[in-house]
Structure formats: structure tokens, C-alpha cells
Amino acid sequence: MKKEDIIFTNERERRVYLMSIEKILNFKDSKVKRSSMITSIASAVAFLSLVFTLFFATGVIPGRHVEDSTQNNYVEYDVEFSERYAEFFSLTESSDTSDIYGDLFSNGT
Amino acid sequence: MEEQEAVTLIKKGNMMGFDHIYKEYSGRIYGYLIRMVGEPSEAEDLTSEVFFRFYKGIGKYKDRGMLSSFIYRIAHNAAMDYFRKSKGIILSYDDNIQSSKEEKEESPYSEEEKMMLKAGMSRLSAKDRELLIMFYISGLSIKEIAGSLGKSVTAVKVSLKRARDRLKMEVPA
Numbered sequence: 001m002k003k004e005d006i007i008f009t010n011e012r013e014r015r016v017y018l019m020s021i022e023k024i025l026n027f028k029d030s031k032v033k034r035s036s037m038i039t040s041i042a043s044a045v046a047f048l049s050l051v052f053t054l055f056f057a058t059g060v061i062p063g064r065h066v067e068d069s070t071q072n073n074y075v076e077y078d079v080e081f082s083e084r085y086a087e088f089f090s091l092t093e094s095s096d097t098s099d100i101y102g103d104l105f106s107n108g109t
Numbered sequence: 110m111e112e113q114e115a116v117t118l119i120k121k122g123n124m125m126g127f128d129h130i131y132k133e134y135s136g137r138i139y140g141y142l143i144r145m146v147g148e149p150s151e152a153e154d155l156t157s158e159v160f161f162r163f164y165k166g167i168g169k170y171k172d173r174g175m176l177s178s179f180i181y182r183i184a185h186n187a188a189m190d191y192f193r194k195s196k197g198i199i200l201s202y203d204d205n206i207q208s209s210k211e212e213k214e215e216s217p218y219s220e221e222e223k224m225m226l227k228a229g230m231s232r233l234s235a236k237d238r239e240l241l242i243m244f245y246i247s248g249l250s251i252k253e254i255a256g257s258l259g260k261s262v263t264a265v266k267v268s269l270k271r272a273r274d275r276l277k278m279e280v281p282a
Contacts, residue, residue, distance in 0.1 A: 006128045006131070006132060007132075009136075012139070012149075012153060013135055013136070013139075015153065016135060016139065016153050016156045016157050016160075017131055017135070017157075017160075019153070019154070019157035020131070020156075020157040020160035020161050020164075023157060023158070023161035024127075024161055024164050024165075027161070027164075027165060
């Protein structure tokens with residue numbers, strides 16, 4: 001479609017039109033500036049996150065070692081428990097209860 | 110060019126559509142605003158603001174709605190913003206707008222009657238004056254006024270009747 005020039009009926013109409021167009025152009029300009037600013041901030045953030053990822057991966061910045069204390073406790077507890085369990089059974093298996101009772105009764109009587 | 114076609118062009122970023130709407134409504138919007146604020150330079154600023162806000166908000170305009178209501182709603186909001194900024198000071202009603210030769214010839218009122226009407230309008234509240242301007246001067250329908258003020262048709266009818274009654278009281282018979 002061909003752009004036609006607007007014909008104004010009076011000076012006021014022309015003046016107001018130019019004021020409106022100026023505001024619209026400023027608005028468009030600020031929109032462009034805003035979107036380019038957002039784009040540059042986003043790319044800066046992406047770049048920094050990439051740099052930090054690389055630093056952590058290569059060990060330039062050492063990562064914090066987090067100990068899993070729950071797991072260790074569980075293992076320790078498990079070991080302790082099984083040791084005590086084994087001890088208990090070994091005691092019951094090796095000891096001769098009849099002798100104990102026999103001694104007890106023999107001593108008492 | 111149809112209004113709808115012009116709106117579609119604006120939405121696509123074509124300023125030809127904007128030019129068409131401007132030509133169609135600028136005179137009426139300026140007429141409404143100068144009667145509301147009374148100061149030609151303020152009315153010009155506000156008119157340009159209305160068309161800027163119209164351009165900015167065209168995305169919100171639904172195709173099935175009335176464009177006149179949409180533009181007058183923006184103009185109403187611009188006028189209310191102006192009154193708020195000027196701390197509620199409402200300037201006197203001014204009807205010294207350059208009317209066309211035909212309008213002058215067709216006017217059934219004498220200069221004295223016009224002066225009395227003008228004085229009566231100045232004494233009305235901004236809300237009453239706005240309704241009377243929209244209906245009698247801008248030539249909007251009740252439905253269009255309702256759309257632009259965000260009121261129901263019945264509410265506009267009632268308010269318009271009250272505004273007319275108050276003007277009658279202000280203008281001696």
C-alpha cells in the first residue's frame with residue numbers, strides 16, 4: 001500500500017499530529033533501547049555462568065566437599081551393631097550354660 | 110479506508126492506519142478536551158497525549174469493540190489525569206472554538222443565548238459537563254458514552270438526565 005501524506009485542515013491539527021508522532025517515535029526508540037539492554041544483560045549473565053562452570057570444572061575455583069555424615073553414621077552403626085551381634089552369638093554359642101548353672105547350684109548347696 | 114482496516118494496519122506497525130484514525134478523530138477529541146480543560150495549549154498537549162496513548166494501547170483494543178468508545182475513554186482518562194495534576198482545579202468551560210462556517214449558519218441560538226449556556230456549563234461539575242459535551246457536542250451515542258466511561262447504558266441515561274436538569278437550573282429560561 002502506498003503511503004499518502006496526511007492533509008491537515010488547520011495549523012493546530014498539524015501541530016498536534018507532530019507532537020503525537022514525536023511521542024510515538026520516542027516511545028519506539030526507548031523500546032528498542034530497553035530490549036537491547038535486556039539482551040546485553042542476558043548475554044552477560046550467560047557468559048559469567050559459563051566462566052564459573054568452567055572454573056569449577058577445571059578446579060581453578062575448588063568446590064566445597066560436603067561430607068555425608070548420615071551415611072557414615074549409618075555405616076558405623078551398622079558395623080558396631082554387627083560386631084555386638086556377632087559377639088553376643090559367639091558368647092551364647094561358646095559358653096556352656098550348664099556349667100554356669102551347675103557351678104551356681106553347686107556353690108549354693 | 111475503514112476504521113477496522115486502519116486499526117489492523119496500526120497493529121502491524123503501519124503508520125498509515127494511525128494517520129487515518131488521527132484525521133477521523135483529532136478534531137472531535139480536541140473539541141472534547143478544550144471544553145473540558147478550557148485552555149487551548151493544554152487541550153493540544155492532551156490531544157497529542159491521547160493519540161500517543163491510543164497508539165501505545167492499540168494492542169488492548171478488541172476488534173469487536175467500538176473504536177470511538179476506546180478513544181474517548183483514553184481522552185476521559187487524560188482529562189482526569191490533568192485535573193488530578195492540577196489539584197482539582199477545573200478551568201472554566203470555553204466554547205471559543207473555531208467552528209466551521211456551516212456550523213455558524215446552522216446554529217439556532219443567538220449570541221446572548223450562547224453566552225448564557227457557556228456560563229451555565231462553567232458552573233457545572235466536570236462530570237456533568239463531560240456527559241453533556243460527549244452527548245451534545247461530540248455526538249456520541251449513549252452506548253458509546255457508556256463504553257468510554259465504563260458505565261452501564263442505564264447509568265449514563267440517568268446521569269445525563271440529571272446533568273441536563275442541573276444545566277437548566279443554571280441557565281435562566
